[in-house]
Amino acid sequence: MNAASRFRDAPGAAPRSLRLMLDGVPVLARPGESVAAALLAHSGGATRQTPVTGAGRAPYCMMGVCFDCLVTIDGHPNVQACMVSAREGMVIQRQIGARRLGDQP
Amino acid sequence: MSAQAGTAIIGGGIVGLCVALGLAARGHEVLVLDGRDGDMRASQGNFGLVWLQGKGAGYAPYARWSFQAVQAWPDFAKRLSGLVDVDLALCQQGGYEFFTDAAEYEAFGHDLHRQANALDDRLSFELLNHADLAARLPGIGQRVVGASFCPLDGHVNPLRLHFALRQACLASGVRITGGASVVSVRPAGAGFALLDETGRQTRASRVVLCAGLGAAHLGPQLEFRAPIRAQRGELMITERVADRLPFLSSTIRQVDEGGLQIGGTKAETDCDTETTTTMVGLAQHAVAVWPRLADLRVLRSWAALRVMTPDGYPIYQRSADHPGAFLVTCHSGVTLAPLHATRLAEWIDGDPAAPDLEAFDERRFALS
Amino acid sequence: MSADLVIIGAGPAGMAAARVAAEGGLSVTLLDEQERAGGQIYRNVGAVAGRGWLGADYARGGALVQGLDHPGITHQPRATVWRIDARRGVIWSRDGQSHVSPAAHVLIATGAQERPVPFPGWTLPGLMPAGAAQILMKQSGMVPDEAILSGAGPLLYLVAAQMIAAGAPPVALVETPTAITHALPKLPRALFGLPTLIKGLGLIARIRAAGIPWYRGAADFRAETTEDGRIRFDFTTGKQSHSLTCGLLLTHLGVIPQSHLTRSMGLAHEYDAEQGAWRPTLDPWGQSSEPHVFVAGDGGGIGGAEAARAKGALAALAILHQAGKLDAAGRDRRAAPLRRALSRALSLRPFLDAAYSVPSAFLAPPDETIVCRCEEVTAGSIRKAACTGAEGLRLMRTSLRTGMGPCQGRMCETTVIGLIAEATDRPASTLGPGRIRTPVKPVTLAEIAALGPQPEETT
Numbered sequence: 001m002n003a004a005s006r007f008r009d010a011p012g013a014a015p016r017s018l019r020l021m022l023d024g025v026p027v028l029a030r031p032g033e034s035v036a037a038a039l040l041a042h043s044g045g046a047t048r049q050t051p052v053t054g055a056g057r058a059p060y061c062m063m064g065v066c067f068d069c070l071v072t073i074d075g076h077p078n079v080q081a082c083m084v085s086a087r088e089g090m091v092i093q094r095q096i097g098a099r100r101l102g103d104q105p
Numbered sequence: 106m107s108a109q110a111g112t113a114i115i116g117g118g119i120v121g122l123c124v125a126l127g128l129a130a131r132g133h134e135v136l137v138l139d140g141r142d143g144d145m146r147a148s149q150g151n152f153g154l155v156w157l158q159g160k161g162a163g164y165a166p167y168a169r170w171s172f173q174a175v176q177a178w179p180d181f182a183k184r185l186s187g188l189v190d191v192d193l194a195l196c197q198q199g200g201y202e203f204f205t206d207a208a209e210y211e212a213f214g215h216d217l218h219r220q221a222n223a224l225d226d227r228l229s230f231e232l233l234n235h236a237d238l239a240a241r242l243p244g245i246g247q248r249v250v251g252a253s254f255c256p257l258d259g260h261v262n263p264l265r266l267h268f269a270l271r272q273a274c275l276a277s278g279v280r281i282t283g284g285a286s287v288v289s290v291r292p293a294g295a296g297f298a299l300l301d302e303t304g305r306q307t308r309a310s311r312v313v314l315c316a317g318l319g320a321a322h323l324g325p326q327l328e329f330r331a332p333i334r335a336q337r338g339e340l341m342i343t344e345r346v347a348d349r350l351p352f353l354s355s356t357i358r359q360v361d362e363g364g365l366q367i368g369g370t371k372a373e374t375d376c377d378t379e380t381t382t383t384m385v386g387l388a389q390h391a392v393a394v395w396p397r398l399a400d401l402r403v404l405r406s407w408a409a410l411r412v413m414t415p416d417g418y419p420i421y422q423r424s425a426d427h428p429g430a431f432l433v434t435c436h437s438g439v440t441l442a443p444l445h446a447t448r449l450a451e452w453i454d455g456d457p458a459a460p461d462l463e464a465f466d467e468r469r470f471a472l473s
Numbered sequence: 474m475s476a477d478l479v480i481i482g483a484g485p486a487g488m489a490a491a492r493v494a495a496e497g498g499l500s501v502t503l504l505d506e507q508e509r510a511g512g513q514i515y516r517n518v519g520a521v522a523g524r525g526w527l528g529a530d531y532a533r534g535g536a537l538v539q540g541l542d543h544p545g546i547t548h549q550p551r552a553t554v555w556r557i558d559a560r561r562g563v564i565w566s567r568d569g570q571s572h573v574s575p576a577a578h579v580l581i582a583t584g585a586q587e588r589p590v591p592f593p594g595w596t597l598p599g600l601m602p603a604g605a606a607q608i609l610m611k612q613s614g615m616v617p618d619e620a621i622l623s624g625a626g627p628l629l630y631l632v633a634a635q636m637i638a639a640g641a642p643p644v645a646l647v648e649t650p651t652a653i654t655h656a657l658p659k660l661p662r663a664l665f666g667l668p669t670l671i672k673g674l675g676l677i678a679r680i681r682a683a684g685i686p687w688y689r690g691a692a693d694f695r696a697e698t699t700e701d702g703r704i705r706f707d708f709t710t711g712k713q714s715h716s717l718t719c720g721l722l723l724t725h726l727g728v729i730p731q732s733h734l735t736r737s738m739g740l741a742h743e744y745d746a747e748q749g750a751w752r753p754t755l756d757p758w759g760q761s762s763e764p765h766v767f768v769a770g771d772g773g774g775i776g777g778a779e780a781a782r783a784k785g786a787l788a789a790l791a792i793l794h795q796a797g798k799l800d801a802a803g804r805d806r807r808a809a810p811l812r813r814a815l816s817r818a819l820s821l822r823p824f825l826d827a828a829y830s831v832p833s834a835f836l837a838p839p840d841e842t843i844v845c846r847c848e849e850v851t852a853g854s855i856r857k858a859a860c861t862g863a864e865g866l867r868l869m870r871t872s873l874r875t876g877m878g879p880c881q882g883r884m885c886e887t888t889v890i891g892l893i894a895e896a897t898d899r900p901a902s903t904l905g906p907g908r909i910r911t912p913v914k915p916v917t918l919a920e921i922a923a924l925g926p927q928p929e930e931t932t
Contacts, residue, residue, distance in 0.1 A: 003702030006599060006618055006721040010526065010639045013614030032508070032520055033613040041615055044702055044720065046598045051345045051363065052849040058598035060846075062605035063513055064506055064553075064914070065586045065731075067879040068596075068846060078344055078402065078879070078915075083553075085508050098345035098363050102397050117862075142865020143908075149871045264871045271862050271872075283864045344879060344915060362874070367918075378739065379911050381558045381924065388921035399922075400569075402915035404879055 003044040016041070020090040029086035036062060036069045036081035039092070047071055047081065051098035070095045110136035110280075113299055113309035115287045115323060118148035119263070119438040120445060121315030122270035127450025128313075129277040136309065137279060138301060140286040145318055145335075145377060148438065150409025152340060152368045153263035154355060155195070155440050158202055158230065158255040162216040165223035166464030167418045171437070172224050174444045175257050181443035182261075188276050191269035194361035197259030200353040201252045203245075203394050210251040217253055230255045242352055248393045252354075260358050263439050270442075287316070290326050292427045297327075311429040313453060317412045318375070320434050327424055329432045330467050335375035335410040336436075339383040340368035343401040350395075357391055357398075365401060367391045371411075379406045411436045414470075421449065421465040432467065476502040476547070478792055479563045479576035481554050481734065484512020485778045486770025486785030487582035488537040493789035495545030498798045502574050503541065504552040504565055510538050512584055513604065514778045516611040526638035527611060528631075530672075530778075537782065549574075555912035557738050557766075564924065571920040578765050578792045581735055581753075582785060585728035585771035588750075588831065590624055591838045591888050594696030595724070596846055599704040603632045603725035616641040619720035621706055623647040623694065626727045626829045630676040637683045644719050645686040647708060649726070649832050656827035666821035688715065692834060696722055726831050730772050733881065736909040740766065744902035747826040748775050749836075750887070751906040758791035759784055767792060779818035783811045836891030836901075844892070845885040847878020852892055859896035866907040869893060879915050882907055 016028035020038060029038035036059035039047050046056025048070050059069035062082045069081040071092050077099035081092075112128055114121045117139025125135045140146075157175045161168025175197070182195045204210035214232050221228040231254045238252050239245050274281060285301040292298075296310040314320050314327065324331025345363030353359075356369035367387045384406050392399045412434055414420055419435030431453055435441060451459035478494050480487045483505035491501045503510070511518045515534025541548055549567070556564040562575035587602040594600065603622060609615040616639045622629050625648055633643050660666065680687070693709040704722045708715050729750040736742060741754040741762035752774040759767045769788040770781035790808055793799035799807075838844070840853030850873045855863075863872040866889060875889050876882030882889075886907055894901045912921075 003598075004720075006620070007609060007615040008618040008641055010610060010614040010616045010641075030613055032517065037609055037613040037615060040609065041613070044599060050847075050849060051347075052847075055596065055849065056598055057596060057846075060601055060605060061587065061884075062601070062608040063586065065880065065883045066846060070879070076400070083506060083551075098347040101346055101348045101350075102400050139862075142867050146867075149867060264874075268872045275861060281862050283862055283868075342877075343918070381556065381561055381564070381911075382926060384911065384921050385924045385926060388918040391918050392922050399919040400917050402879075402917050403912055403921060404877070404881065404915050405910050406912070407910045 005041050006044040007041055018086050018088045020086060020092055022092045023094055027092070033086055034062070034082050035071065035073065035084045035086050035090065035092060038086045039071070039081060046094070048095035049097055054097065107306040107308065108136065110134065110307060110309040112136070112311040112313065113138060113297065113307055114313045114315055115290065115299070116140070116315035116317060116319065117271070117281055117283070118146055118315065118317055119267055119270060119442060120317070120433060120435065121313070122267070122274050123438075123442045123445035124313055124315055124433060124450060124453070125274050125279045126270060126277060127446040128453065129274065129279045131450055131454055135279045136307065137274065137281045138285045138287050138299065138307065139281060139283045140319070141284055144286065145410050147317055147409055147412060147436070148267050149264065150340065150407055151263050151439060152338070152358070152366060153260045153266075153360070153439055154200070154358070155197060155259040155261055156200065156355065156437070157228065157257050158200065158253060158355070159213065159216055159220065160437070161223060161418075162220040164416070164418055168220050168223040170444065171440060172227065174441045175259075177443035177447070178259070181446065185269050185273055188273040189269050191265055191272065193265055193269060194262040195259065196261075196353070197257065198353070199254060199256040200258030200260070200355065201254050202355050203249050203252045205248045205250060205393055207250045213253060228255070228257070244351070244395055244397055246393045246396050258353065260353055261439060262361055266439060266442065286319075287323060290314070290323055292327070292430070296429060311431070313431045313433060315433050317434070318410060320432060324432055327430045327432070328426045329422055329424065330470065331420070331432060331434065332415055332467065332470050333434055334373070334413050336413045337370075337372040337374050337377060337408050337410055338368060339370045339379050339387065339406065339408045340366060341384065341387055341403045341406040342366050343403050346401065354394070357394060364404070365391075365398065375410060377408045377410050379408045416469075419465050420467045421452065421462045422467045475575040476500045477576070477796060478502070478578045478580060479504065479574045480580045480582060481563065482512065482582035482584055482770065482772070483507070483510035483541070483548065484514060484582060484584045484770060484781060485534065485537060486584070486781035487512070487580070488541060489782045489785035490580050490582065490769055490789040491546050492540040492543060493786045494792060495543045497789070497793040499545065499793065499796060501546045502576070503546055503548045504554055504563065504574070505548070505550055506553050508550050510541055510548060510550070513608060516608050518611075527635055531611070553914050554734060555914050555916045557734065566916055566920050569917065569920060571916070571923050573924065578767070578795065580767045580769060580788055580792065581772060582768070582770045582781070583731045583734055583772040584781075585775055586731050586883060588726045588729045589884050589887055590724040590726050590835055591842050591844055591852070592694035592696070592835065593839060593841050596843050597696055597698055597704065599698065599702070599720070600696055600722045600724065603628055603723040604728070606721070606723050607632050607635070610635060610639070617643070617721045617723060619644050620723050621645045621647055621717060621719040621721075622723050622725070623649070623691065623706070624725040625649045625651055626725055627673055627825065629725050630673060630680060632723070633685065634676045634679045637679060642683050643685055645688060645717055646680060647688045647691045647706070649692065650690045651828050652830060653828045656824050659824040659827050661820035661824070666824070669821050692832065726835055727829060728771065728775055729887065730774060732772065732906065733883065733909045733913045735761065735768060735772065736906055737911060737913050738763070738766065742906050744905070745774060746902065747823065749831055749901070750775070759788035760791060765795070776819050776822060780815055783815035783818060786811050787815070836888065837895040838888065844888045845875040845878065847880050847884070848874040850875050850885075852888070855889060855892045856896050859893045864893060864897050866890065866893070866905060876907065881909070881913075
């Protein structure tokens with residue numbers, strides 16, 4: 001799951017000054033980038049397991065089309081990580097299979 | 106181009122395929138002429154209930170027919186699984202009707218008593234007020250004033266039923282021709298001549314009209330009245346959920362893949378487009394019944410057209426003028442599927458053991 | 474607050490249209506899914522300096538973004554449109570809240586998505602579309618590391634050149650068969666396309682100069698994960714088999730219109746055989762089959778950023794005319810230079826479409842390929858179902874669940890159509906487009922319920 005990232009920083013890229021948590025592990029993010037980008041910079045591994053076969057998937061299209069980047073963000077399941085900007089302190093979990101129903105209101 | 110068939114079935118929906126399967130099992134050579142992919146298809150837009158509650162409260166023959174169908178479902182599912190490797194996800198562990206309106210709840214209770222009378226009290230059901238219901242289903246919404254529960258109710262995966270019926274028909278030697286919307290059917294010689302929109306002719310010694318709403322214009326060609334109309338139902342399906350919903354209801358059910366289907370609306374129109382106002386109503390209903398559903402994402406809403414007769418009960422009609430022509434039309438094609446694939450086929454064949462279906466003769470509408 | 478014009482999509486078409494419409498006196502609401510205007514082509518352009526390696530064309534988007542600074546334009550970022558209702562207006566959500574923007578006129582400028590490139594292994598972590606990598610470059614300053622670029626089309630050359638400029642050259646360029654010689658007669662007779670062509674040749678020269686291994690006529694793609702998490706990419710050229718290892722395998726076979734929104738409205742669509750995709754049927758101003766609904770940019774047919782900018786401005790002129798703010802003579806006078814620009818921008822398109830057409834193996838891939846990524850339906854099962862009666866998109870969907878997942882068929886429809894076409898020997902043009910229903914993007918029950926029974930408006 002924690003394969004090396006498949007990306008490197010471009011020349012002059014801003015420092016990764018934001019700190020997110022992914023399944024309890026710190027992940028650094030650059031202001032203005034999406035959660036999916038931060039996850040891809042962190043690791044080349046899967047960020048979810050599909051509900052059908054449990055296959056590992058990672059962010060794919062980066063533009064909101066494919067829904068392969070689904071993760072749980074701050075308790076909200078099945079969020080498209082490529083459509084959400086990274087923010088300090090975000091708590092992210094890999095989406096393992098189908099989501100659960102919400103807590104009793 | 107032309108084709109020959111012993112029995113031609115017009116319509117490859119759940120009703121048509123059940124009849125085809127039943128006739129094939131009785132040794133007949135059957136051809137199903139199915140329409141285009143874009144045609145109106147109740148079979149691909151429905152809710153998948155195998156349902157008894159409320160059916161035939163005002164018409165004992167329909168109450169009995171529905172009761173027999175529900176009872177016949179387990180054997181029918183077994184028969185299909187013997188023919189094809191498809192899991193129908195049949196589950197008959199009881200179902201609820203939820204009410205947020207006290208008057209409707211009370212009226213439905215009366216209907217159930219009438220239905221039970223029609224069934225000589227073989228229908229068991231419970232009426233639960235909010236407190237009883239909340240004790241049984243702790244997640245129930247405050248706005249639900251009461252519910253009825255019938256242990257005989259259930260559901261099935263309707264898309265897989267349709268798929269399985271197609272495969273089972275093929276495995277039983279039925280020929281299915283797609284993209285063949287029939288535009289005309291007329292008596293010819295000892296049988297019938299059918300013409301589809303591709304210009305293909307089919308000759309058949311018998312013809313069974315199972316064309317859903319298409320029967321409205323094809324029926325009169327064989328001198329059937331076919332007094333049917335479209336009634337729109339709108340539905341929604343949500344993303345998959347890992348937990349199992351602790352209930353089945355006539356308006357909210359969890360499909361076996363995990364998504365929640367929400368439906369049960371009725372509108373008198375033949376336009377099969379979903380509407381904002383109905384979507385809002387369905388969403389409000391779902392959240393009122395089970396507030397924990399609020400943050401579930403809807404992946405798709407859609408509308409499909411029910412095939413309605415004036416009284417809502419099926420029409421099973423044998424043509425008096427043109428022996429060998431039959432009209433079969435109904436809603437609740439899923440619930441009734443086991444009987445359509447067995448008893449109705451016997452009736453079409455004129456088998457002495459066949460049930461008396463006089464009560465579903467369309468001439469009942471001429472009398473009223 | 475109600476607007477005269479609601480524009481959906483803040484790419485080149487939407488931004489250009491917003492400015493023209495606002496200058497003409499209309500109040501404009503510009504809805505866009507991203508945090509910043511720019512669309513995919515100019516993603517993040519206003520926000521970051523010092524990305525010279527992305528090139529001058531990218532920087533051009535800055536002026537369009539600045540053009541949104543007009544009192545008549547309300548830009549709503551992070552707005553996901555999920556239904557357009559003839560009575561209520563444009564329905565959208567942000568942060569779990571639904572909103573309705575009533576409008577007299579609607580302009581849909583939702584742009585393109587990359588054409589799915591299905592082959593065995595394309596769902597593995599470590600495979601992405603080349604355009605996705607480019608978005609990461611623009612938005613995050615991330616460059617693919619030890620990547621292979623595969624497929625065909627001008628974007629591959631551009632991404633390769635950008636990677637070289639950023640100091641992370643691709644491991645290899647693996648190009649599927651192109652038909653450049655065959656397409657040469659489609660080059661414009663005038664020299665309109667020349668600057669673009671020269672730019673393209675310049676990119677190719679840079680790739681050559683960087684010594685990037687370049688495989689041509691590649692086929693039989695297959696990807697697997699190695700034990701250390703890298704990607705092994707197998708393919709053939711002619712009779713020769715190749716096996717390369719990389720960190721990231723980027724694929725590209727062009728782009729197709731994003732037509733979910735226009736299709737969900739029931740607008741008329743037509744099949745574009747050259748581009749192998751459906752697009753809404755439009756008049757020369759971008760007017761759809763609904764008189765008050767216009768479409769501009771790649772969402773109405775692929776033409777690229779310069780064409781989109783011109784189409785957006787043309788649509789805005791027609792809307793100004795429809796709204797009574799501009800007479801026909803004024804509209805036509807102002808349209809003339811835009812039409813010339815559009816014609817220039819589109820002059821290379823027939824050549825590009827012919828030169829980089831999609832190899833059939835990516836429309837009807839091998840049996841073990843996962844076609845529907847959401848529901849994990851393979852090409853083999855689709856072929857089998859097509860041969861036993863599932864002869865249309867809907868029958869296939871209801872038989873195997875293709876297109877029933879959260880992406881709503883965006884990633885599989887072209888392939889499902891390709892497979893049915895192959896199995897039933899019918900042209901793709903007769904098999905689509907699939908019917909799209911509400912919501913166009915998944916939305917919660919609470920967001921739908923909150924709309925209420927009566928039409929409401931919010932800003």
